[in-house]
Amino acid sequence: MALSKFALCLWLCTSMFLLCTQIFSLELDPQTRALQEADRVISLPSQLPMQVLFRQYSGYVTVDKSNEKALFYWFFEATSKPAQKPLILWLNGGPGCSSVGSGAAQEIGPFLVKEGPTLKFNKYAWNKGMYLIVFTANLLFLDSPAGVGFSYSNKSLNVQGDNITALDSYAFLQNWFKRFPQYKSHEFYIAGESYAGHYVPQLADAIFDENKKSAKENYINLKGFIIGNPFLDYETDRRGMYDYAWGHGLISDALYQSIKAKCDFSSQILTQECWDQIFKYNSLYEMIDMFSLYTPTCALNAPSSSGKKLAARSNTVRVSGLFHMIPSAGHDPCTANYATEYFNRPDVQQALHANVTKVSRPYILCNSEVGNAWKNSTFSLLPTITKLINGGLRVWLFSGDTDGRLPVTSTRYTLNKLGLNIIEDWTPWYSHREVGGWTVTYEGLTFITVRGAGHQVPMFAPQQSLQIITHFLANKKLPSLAF
Amino acid sequence: MALSKFALCLWLCTSMFLLCTQIFSLELDPQTRALQEADRVISLPSQLPMQVLFRQYSGYVTVDKSNEKALFYWFFEATSKPAQKPLILWLNGGPGCSSVGSGAAQEIGPFLVKEGPTLKFNKYAWNKGMYLIVFTANLLFLDSPAGVGFSYSNKSLNVQGDNITALDSYAFLQNWFKRFPQYKSHEFYIAGESYAGHYVPQLADAIFDENKKSAKENYINLKGFIIGNPFLDYETDRRGMYDYAWGHGLISDALYQSIKAKCDFSSQILTQECWDQIFKYNSLYEMIDMFSLYTPTCALNAPSSSGKKLAARSNTVRVSGLFHMIPSAGHDPCTANYATEYFNRPDVQQALHANVTKVSRPYILCNSEVGNAWKNSTFSLLPTITKLINGGLRVWLFSGDTDGRLPVTSTRYTLNKLGLNIIEDWTPWYSHREVGGWTVTYEGLTFITVRGAGHQVPMFAPQQSLQIITHFLANKKLPSLAF
Incomplete structure (x- = not known):
């Protein structure tokens, strides 16, 4: 009886706490609220007439005033209780590929482009839950660095490379958190694929170092990162x-x-x-x-x-x-064409508050000029990864096993070179009744293969990808038996 | 003008010749005609109500009277002008798998089983043409050796192995040609997959040797063979x-x-x-x-x-x-289940003149007892293949490249061990606008990979398979450009 009263009391307190969290999250100063509202996306051209039950924002964040450099983001709140959910930043690679046009619109965002071009709801969007697991997330997409997607600089971009990308992305985050302070304390994760095998650990490294030396107000609650078919070691x-x-x-x-x-x-x-x-x-x-x-x-x-x-x-x-x-x-296979067409539409750009400076070039999904002008590209990210694992970050890698560009063979060699101790070797994991792939648990790192998925894993295996991200956020091993 | 008259004359003569061929093909003695008619399949349970525009036959051919051994076949005439078309014998592997239930009903035959079980027409059946290429074929499926599918022996089968399989299959062919003498002079090809990597060259070898020493009436007009994902060398x-x-x-x-x-x-x-x-x-x-x-x-x-x-x-x-x-x-993926169910139906067996002796065991698609009791299995077929290439036979191999059992890697090693000179190395071939796979032309052998196809290539890539067989029969290289 005493226990039951205690449980009731605990439940009431928890509920009150959660309610307070939500109320406080709404208590923004008028200026911040106005800035957020200015970035609010009310509706999207060709959006299905279904009601959208989450808020979305997009716009520019200046990262370097002297170079008039501004990075473009698209942000989706979690479909339920965003105030209690972690924040994931997603980065596409290239270098030169737009996270807005690729990750958001073709992989993990709530709206996917299709022939027309038009939009459809993504059943497996990463801001949604799965299997009643509540580990949905708030999802932030960043076009990075300047020159990619809608991000721009009005000065020359001849210093592009890994270093400047990490620094600018860090500056973006600091300024974005000033615009969205209600997310500052949330658990923060970075995710990405391909050349983001550089971006993700490099940004994590920048945050990790800055967290130690910076003022408390600049602290980012970084917990870990996850990268698909990563480019890690030449x-x-x-x-x-x-x-x-x-x-x-x-x-x-x-x-x-x-x-x-x-x-x-x-x-x-x-x-x-x-x-x-x-x-x-x-x-x-x-x-x-x-x-x-x-x-x-x-x-x-x-x-x-x-x-x-x-x-x-x-x-x-x-x-x-x-x-x-x-x-x-x-x-x-023509989704990239539809995305390019969609994001070049003036009405879409207007709805997203994109291309406000009316740059002369069209929106390009993967800008080869950025990639071709790349000044520095770290030979191996393994020292950085080792450092961050030792620093306590959660590190997961996954690999669609039918990708020929950054194939599972490469990542296996990379992991061997990393030389971590194996805790549990090569175990099948299940997506319902089918083997979703195999997983290896290292000391400090989890590796997962995704059977039959190409380079952009969430595009080819959306259900399995959502399963992976929910397990990553929950820090739980994927199921080793059919269910 | 003279040329035009000559051309007209040539055309008339050719037409007359073709007409005669057809007329003569019908001139069978009454006893043979009766034997054929006894094997004629009039209709099949669950056959679609569409008109079947070709004749089909099935039944038993005794190969060893002392052991009361009889092999079961299913034969489909080409959809047009069968009298002018080559004859292909198809063999499934295992050892122990039924060519009737596998090759005919799940891969290349004109009727494929589906859920129900019921039948559907196979758009890419090997007794049909493709792209207006007239190289369709008459298609013969053999359950081999005894103990496989509907084939049986009323005596012990403890001597099963490569040798007896080749000898019995040769005996089958001789007796089958006695029942269907109108096909005796046709170009004859053997095709198969998997463990038929043993059966096909071993039967070809038996025919090759017997052709040299036998009486003219036993001559089989063997021109070549083709094997998919072949088991050739341990x-x-x-x-x-x-x-x-x-x-x-x-x-x-x-x-x-x-x-x-x-x-x-x-x-x-x-x-x-x-x-x-x-x-x-x-x-x-x-x-x-x-x-x-x-x-x-x-x-x-x-x-x-x-x-x-x-x-x-x-x-x-x-x-x-x-x-x-x-x-x-x-x-x-459950097609094998439907096939097993279908061929166990008494009405199906009756329509096919199968299981006439009413054996006590059910029809099994792949009989593991046969495989487990296998007495001899040649370590390497490479000497046989070399001999047959030198003997002038056309030899093609193909490999579905997503098969893990007899994978493309294995066949590449095998081909290297075979050591033929390369005439044209690793060229893409096209199936319409897509790369169907790659092909290598050796002196005396053509190798083809089939992109994204599993072990039973015609099941996973039916259109590409029909393309391969028509090119094989025409002895033409697959197209190296999109069309």
Whole structure:
């Protein structure tokens, strides 16, 4: 009886506490409230008429006044009780790819673009729950660095590279938290994929260091990070890519042997005769989607045998007609085209408060100019990862195992090089009745493969990805039995 | 003008010749005609009401009177002008798998089983043409050896193995041609998959040798053979399987290293400590479909986490519900279950003139008793293949590259061991606008990979398979440009 009274009391107190948290979260000063409201996205063109039960914001945050540099973000509150939920920052790679057009609109955001272009609700958005697990999150997408997506600088961008990206992203976060102070105390996680294998640990490192030396008001409650098909180490990532290509029947024995003989991937500078072999390998990218080996390419992009672009006959070539040729699970390989078209629409830009300075260039999903002008790219992120694991951060990596660009083989080599002790080796994990992939638990790091998923894991395996992020946030092992 | 008259004359003569061929083909003696008519399949239970525009036959051919051994066949004439078309014999592997229930009903036959079980027409059946190419074929399926599918012996089968299978299949062919003499002069090809990597070259070898020494009336007009995901060489097939499994992220580094350290695959006898590692590897088969890495398993077979068979709740678990989880292109992983059910139906057996002796055992798609009792299995088929290539036969191999059982890696090792000169190395081939896979032309052998296809290539990539067989029959290279 005493216990029951105690339980009731505890429940009342908890409820009161949660209520207070929500009330306090609304208690923003008028200026902050006005700034937030200015960024509030009320509705989106081609948005389905269903009611949106969460708030969303987007706009610019200045990170460097002298260079008139401003980074663009899109923020979605969790679908339920955002005040109690962690905050995830998602970063796409490239370098040069827009997190808004890629991660938000094609992978994990609540609205996904489709043919039209129009929008559909994402059943597996990361700001939603799953299996009644309450570990939904508030989701922040950042176009980073300047020159990517809607982010810009009115000065020259000839200093782009890993360092400036981390510094600018850190500055963005500090200023964004000033605009959204109600999220400052939330658990904070960074997630991303591909070249964000650099961005994510580098930003985490910047936060980690600044947290120690900065004033309390600049403290960011960083708890960990998670990266899919990450680019972490030039040596192992390159070596693994060619091994994977041979093992998956993509290149000849001759080319493979020649790459192995002529390339020393442990060197920071590759020889010309190595590059000559790599150039031969690169022709693969012109034929199949190396980011997802077994799905069709987009007919709107592919040159025909006569060398003419198929786009010219897009009215007669139905993309859906390709779906029966190779396994695809309904994946539309032209989504990137729809996203590009959607975010170039003036009404979409207006709704998102994007491109307010009316830059002359169109919105580009992956800006190769940014990538080509990259000044510094860290050879290996392994020392940074080791430092951050030792610093107590939660670190998870995952790998869609049908990606040829940053394949599972590469990440396995990378993990071996990292040299952590294995706590539990290579165990299947289940997504309902099917093996979702395999997982290895290291001391301080969890690695997960996603069976049959390409480079952009949430695009190819949305349900499995939501399962992974909810388990990451809950710091729980994925289920090792069918359910 | 003279040329035009000559052309007209040539056309008339050719037409007359073709007409004569057809007329003569109908001129069978009454006894043969009666035997054929006895085997004629008039209709099939659950056959769609569409008109079937080709003739089909099935029944038994005695191969060994002393052992009361009879092999069961199912034969489909080509959909157009069968008298002018080649004859293909298709063999499934195992050892122990029924060509009738597998190859005919799930892969390349004109009727495929589906849920119900019922039948559907196969758009890509190998007795049909494609792209207006006239190289359709007459299709013969054989349950081989006795004990497999509907084939039987009323005596003990304790001498089963490669040798007896080849001899019995040869005897079958001789007797089958006596029943269908109108096909005796046709170009004859053997096709198959998996363990038929043994059956096909061994039968070809038997025919090749017998053709030289036998009387003219026993001559079989063998022109070549084609095998998918073939089991050809114990050393390379085994080695390639584990390499493939590691490279595809299926096994731990530790298990892989342990297999490499403890197994000498060049030896005909593996050590116990090698087998111990292989047993660990084999547990993979309990979790995913190793014959098609990225498709779902059949929920009707899979044990649930609680150890109970899901079959018990098959009414609530719709197999189709799995399709959204991983790429599948509409492939139903329970087809083997439907085929087993279909061929056990008394009305189906009656329609096919099968199980006339009413054996006590049910029809089994893959009879493990046959495989387990196998007495001899040739270590390497490479000498046989070399001999047959030198003998002028057309030899093609193909490999679905998402098969984990006899993977593309294994066949690449095998081909290297075969040591033929390369005429054209690793070229993409196209299935319409998509890369269907890659192909290598050796002196005397063509190798083709099929992108994204599992072990039973025609099941997973039916259109590509029909494309391959039509090009094989026409002895033409697959297209190297999109069309």
